[in-house]
Structure formats: C-alpha cells, structure tokens
Amino acid sequence: MTFSAWLTAHYEEKGPVAWLAFFLELIAAVTLFFLMLLTCADVFGRYFLDNAVDGTTELTEMGIAILVFAEMPVITWRAGHVVVDILDRWMSNSLIKALGLLSAFLIASSLYFLADRIYYLAARALRREEVTEYLQIPVGHIVEYIAIMSWITAAAMITYGVYRLLFLSRD
Template sequence: MAFSAWLTAHYEEKGPVRWLAFALELVAAVTLFLLMFLTCADVVGRYFFGNSVDGTTELTEIGIAILVFAEMPVITWRGGHVVVDILDKMWGSVALKVLGLLSAFLMSSAMYFLGVRIFELAERSLRRDEITELLEIPVGYIVQYIAVMSWATAALMITYGIYHQIIQNRD
C-alpha cells in the first residue's frame, strides 16, 4: 500500500490539513515514544545502576509541552473539544450555525491573542537568556513553539467554524 493511500484511508481531513494533521501527530507520537524511552531509562538507571538520568524532569516537562501543543491544532480541527449541547433541541438550525460561528470566532481570537502574549514572553525569555536549571536548555524556544502552535490552533479553529458550520452542514 502506498503511503498516500494509507494516509487517505486513515485521515478524514481533506487537502493540506490532512498532511498537517499527519505531521503534527507524527511529532506527538515521536515525542511520546521518546518520553516513554526516557522514563524507562530513568527507572532502569535508578533501580539497577543507582543513578538516574540527569534532567529527566526538565526533558519530561518540555516533552509534554511539545506533545500537548502539537495535538491541539489537530483536536481543534476535528472538533474534539468538549461541547455542551443542552439547548440544541430548543434552538433552530440557523441559530445553532450562528452560535457555532460566533464561538469559533471567539475561541480563535482568544487563541490568537494568547499566542501574541506568549510570543512576547518568549522574546523576553530569549533576551534575558533564561535557561533550564540543570540542562541549560534555552526556555524561549520552547515558549515560541507554544506561541506558534497557539496561532495554528487559532487559524484552524476559525477555518473549522467556517468549514463545519457553513460548507459541510448545508441544509
């Protein structure tokens, strides 16, 4: 089976979003594997050799940030967030579409401005040469990654709202 056929069979997304979802999930999967390997090496080192891996806590924190923010745009595009639909039966389909678009706009705006603020904090962190305590990894680059993924989530949230509320759900 060709890779593109496999990708088409396993990913419902269309066009470039399919490739973006695959790339981000690949980053998350590799990060998760490395976290698993790091944890196993740390435990084996601690119990069998009396010495744990230096910086495991820092690497785990960075790995979790990479993992979470790599998956956030994908989950957003797939509509995987928690949704409360208590009033959906009482409202008409037009009102639900308007509310869906409004909520997509508000969430994407919030993620965009959150990304702007996070990027400002990353720039400040790089200017001050902030590093992690043990491994001395520059913190600013990780924070910049979080800002960029927040912007990607904002972009996919607004396109999700437009695509799913207007194009896909035409009556």
C-alpha cells in the same frame, strides 16, 4: 500502497490539511515514544543502578508541551473538544450553528491574542538567555513553539468555523 494513498485512506481531511495533521501527529507520537523511553530509563536507573537520569523533570515538561501543542490544531480541526449540549434540545438548529460559529471565532481570536503574548514572552526569554535549571536548555525556543502552535490552532479554528458556515450549515 503509496504513502499518499495510505494518507488518503486513513485521514478524513483532504489536501494539505491531511499532510499537516499527519506531520503534527508524527511529532506527538515520536515525542510520546521518547517520553516513554525517558521514563523507563529513569525508573530503571533509579531502582536498579541508584542513579536517575539527570534533568528528567525538565525533559518531561518540555516533552508534554511539545505533545500537547502538536495535537491542539488537529483536535481543533476535527472538532474533538468537549462540547456541552444540555440546552440543544430547546434551541433551533440554526441558533445552535450560529452559536457554534460564534464560539469558533471567539476561541480563535482568544488563541491569537494569547499566542501574541506568549511570543512576546518567548522573545524576552531569548533576549535574557533564560535556560532550564539543570540541563541549561534555552527556554525561549519551547515558548516560541507554544506560541506558533497556538497561532496554528487559531487558524485551524477559524478555517473550521468558515468550513462549517459554508458547507455544514445547510439545513
């Protein structure tokens, strides 16, 4: 079986969205694997060698940021967020869909402007050459990654909203 056939069989997304989802999930999986290795090495070193891995906290914080923001666009496109539907039984189907579209566009615009501010802070951190305390890793690159992934998530939210409007909103 070719990789393309495997991807088609295991991902409900089509075209480039499936490839993007796979790539982002691969980033998250590799990051989680390295976090597991880092934690095991740190615990082993701490309890058996009396020497912990230097910078474990910094690396864990960066790894969690990479993991969370790699999965945000995928979860957004798949509508995997928590939805409270307490009032849905008293509303019409078209009102529920309209409110869903409104929330998709509000969330997307909020993410866009939040990412814009985050990117400004990343540029400032790079200009000031801010680094982490122990490992001296430039902070700006991780913050830039967070901003870029937030923009991608905003785009995923808008495209998902338009997709719902055009293809799923028919009663």
